[in-house]
Amino acid sequence: MTYRETYEIWKNALKDTEYASDLDRIADDEDLLQDSFYKEMEFGTAGMRGIIGMGTNRMNVFTVKRATQALANNILAHGDPVAGVAVAYDTRKNSDLFARETAGVLCANGINVFMYDTPHSVPQLSFTILELKTTSGVVITASHNPPEYNGYKVYGKDGGQCPVADSDRITEYISQIDDMFHIESMPLDEAERNGLLTYIGHELDEIYFSKVEALCIHPEIMKQQADKLNIVYTPLHGTGNVPVRRVLKDLGIRRLHVVPEQEHPDPAFPTVKAPNPEERQSFDLAVELANRENANLILATDPDSDRLGVAVRNPAHEFVILTGNQIGCLLMDYVLSQKQSTFVGDEFVVKSIVTSDMVDVIAGHYGVELRSVFTGFKFIAEQIKLSEQTGKGKFIFGFEESYGYLQGAFVRDKDAVQAAMMIAEAACWYHSMGRTLYDVLVGLYEKYGWFEDLVLSKTLYGKEGIEKIQNAVRTLRESYPGHIGAFKVLAVRDYLKQERLDMLTGKTEPIDMERSNVLYFELEGGRFIIRPSGTEPKLKSYLSASAAEKTEADSKLAQLKTAASALIDQLTK
Numbered sequence: 001m002t003y004r005e006t007y008e009i010w011k012n013a014l015k016d017t018e019y020a021s022d023l024d025r026i027a028d029d030e031d032l033l034q035d036s037f038y039k040e041m042e043f044g045t046a047g048m049r050g051i052i053g054m055g056t057n058r059m060n061v062f063t064v065k066r067a068t069q070a071l072a073n074n075i076l077a078h079g080d081p082v083a084g085v086a087v088a089y090d091t092r093k094n095s096d097l098f099a100r101e102t103a104g105v106l107c108a109n110g111i112n113v114f115m116y117d118t119p120h121s122v123p124q125l126s127f128t129i130l131e132l133k134t135t136s137g138v139v140i141t142a143s144h145n146p147p148e149y150n151g152y153k154v155y156g157k158d159g160g161q162c163p164v165a166d167s168d169r170i171t172e173y174i175s176q177i178d179d180m181f182h183i184e185s186m187p188l189d190e191a192e193r194n195g196l197l198t199y200i201g202h203e204l205d206e207i208y209f210s211k212v213e214a215l216c217i218h219p220e221i222m223k224q225q226a227d228k229l230n231i232v233y234t235p236l237h238g239t240g241n242v243p244v245r246r247v248l249k250d251l252g253i254r255r256l257h258v259v260p261e262q263e264h265p266d267p268a269f270p271t272v273k274a275p276n277p278e279e280r281q282s283f284d285l286a287v288e289l290a291n292r293e294n295a296n297l298i299l300a301t302d303p304d305s306d307r308l309g310v311a312v313r314n315p316a317h318e319f320v321i322l323t324g325n326q327i328g329c330l331l332m333d334y335v336l337s338q339k340q341s342t343f344v345g346d347e348f349v350v351k352s353i354v355t356s357d358m359v360d361v362i363a364g365h366y367g368v369e370l371r372s373v374f375t376g377f378k379f380i381a382e383q384i385k386l387s388e389q390t391g392k393g394k395f396i397f398g399f400e401e402s403y404g405y406l407q408g409a410f411v412r413d414k415d416a417v418q419a420a421m422m423i424a425e426a427a428c429w430y431h432s433m434g435r436t437l438y439d440v441l442v443g444l445y446e447k448y449g450w451f452e453d454l455v456l457s458k459t460l461y462g463k464e465g466i467e468k469i470q471n472a473v474r475t476l477r478e479s480y481p482g483h484i485g486a487f488k489v490l491a492v493r494d495y496l497k498q499e500r501l502d503m504l505t506g507k508t509e510p511i512d513m514e515r516s517n518v519l520y521f522e523l524e525g526g527r528f529i530i531r532p533s534g535t536e537p538k539l540k541s542y543l544s545a546s547a548a549e550k551t552e553a554d555s556k557l558a559q560l561k562t563a564a565s566a567l568i569d570q571l572t573k
């Protein structure tokens with residue numbers, strides 16, 4: 001079926017409804033029409049995510065209700081409708097509306113729903129699933145994407161993002177729904193009267209806060225140092241505002257300045273290009289405030305408060321915005337060093353394969369096992385579940401370069417509330433020894449080696465963009481380059497073919513992991529990894545160079561950046 005034909009079906013089905021004028025408005029914009037109707041929304045790295053609007057490839061009540069009916073079918077066949085589903089939403093446009101639609105469809109299927117009636121963070125929802133022992137969970141959020149996006153994150157009963165097998169089944173159920181315009185829904189007041197819908201009260205928030213606070217390794221040091229730490233925090237208009245402030249306050253932090261322009265929910269996110277702590281621009285207002293208040297630490301959380309960004313002062317008193325790898329290494333080294341004396345030998349940490357190799361060296365230093373998984377925090381959660389099922393291994397810490405960190409396994413997704421607490425605690429601990437987080441970071445490089453990491457993302461919109469992204473990786477797979485710039489390729493790991501090719505001997509060996517569309521080039525003195533993003537229309541590549549000295553690592557990374565950028569441009573022309 002062509003995109004025009006699909007559009008006509010929508011127009012007919014919705015001709016006498018409030019949506020008719022929205023559909024009319026896009027009729028003359030061929031590109032928009034094509035992008036809205038040429039395909040169905042897919043379940044990617046973190047569920048379904050897309051631009052809000054009319055169409056099969058858009059986030060709207062129809063695609064949300066259809067996804068929910070598919071989730072309901074999956075629960076009725078493989079889950080536990082009585083245990084039910086926990087539902088939360090963030091501060092984005094239509095998040096509350098989509099959450100109510102989700103609840104209505106689940107209840108119409110006889111599935112119990114436990115729903116927050118104010119915006120809540122992703123980690124709080126993950127915690128809620130475990131606490132209430134529900135069979136599944138849904139958060140309406142597009143995480144850190146620009147304001148025009150929303151999304152539908154699905155969770156399993158272990159509190160982690162839905163495993164691949166479930167998302168494949170949900171996708172299959174979606175394809176079996178012929179009429180997405182007449183999906184049954186139960187009015188929420190009726191669902192509440194029937195006992196199918198329960199609103200979650202504040203008690204759960206309190207339990208969550210106390211569990212996060214209990215992770216603090218040195219609460220006494222925090223109390224003692226709290227007044228010396230001057231922190232600026234921005235929730236970037238999102239859900240972090242309540243939990244992050246509460247936890248820091250409970251632990252004794254008094255000098256916390258919240259960026260006023262970004263304190264309150266605003267679905268337009270008017271003060272940032274994207275509410276993403278990965279983007280330097282999202283720190284602009286926080287840096288201004290921190291300079292006015294002479295603060296020494298900046299914390300930023302994204303709208304669903306699973307990502308944390310951090311900026312620290314360097315010796316020249318300027319703010320340096322840390323990368324996700326740097327924050328993760330600082331946190332991991334802190335946690336491992338403080339807990340080392342309690343280790344019995346079965347401890348493990350988890351990172352994704354695109355996360356810095358510095359993690360491997362830190363884990364080795366403390367003698368803990370390092371597990372590497374694909375991009376997606378669900379794979380870190382899977383390792384925690386595995387250790388519980390087998391009784392083998394104790395999870396200590398997990399992180400991804402994409403600004404996601406976890407210490408306490410009472411949450412199974414990245415948790416910026418925990419991470420904000422941990423970084424504040426680490427800052428207090430080191431402050432008590434006269435050191436800043438910047439000093440500590442430099443100390444880590446001096447101790448473990450200079451690992452310089454950089455993520456290059458190329459955004460390519462629309463149908464054509466997606467095709468370019470897929471083609472780029474395909475082209476590279478068809479013929480591996482012998483060099484990337486001046487960097488010799490030593491081996492190539494193709495995670496789709498599940499094979500590693502040694503470029504020097506020509507020998508291949510199997511990779512014992514599931515399939516994933518990732519190419520990993522092992523270079524002399526670095527690495528280059530490339531994959532299509534599973535959450536945004538981006539071609540992502542991860543560059544790393546390492547050396548014993550900073551200047552050498554910097555110069556290698558700069559060279560690699562030039563070569564990789566040229567290669568990516570050529571692949572996406």
Ligand SMILES: O=P(O)(O)OC[C@H]1O[C@H](O)[C@H](O)[C@@H](O)[C@@H]1O
Pocket residue numbers: 045046143375376377378400402404532533534535536540
């Ligand atoms: O690189 P992507 O597929 O866009 O994923 C980047 C990140 O997106 C979301 O935040 C997921 O929850 C993370 O687990 C993932 O690392």
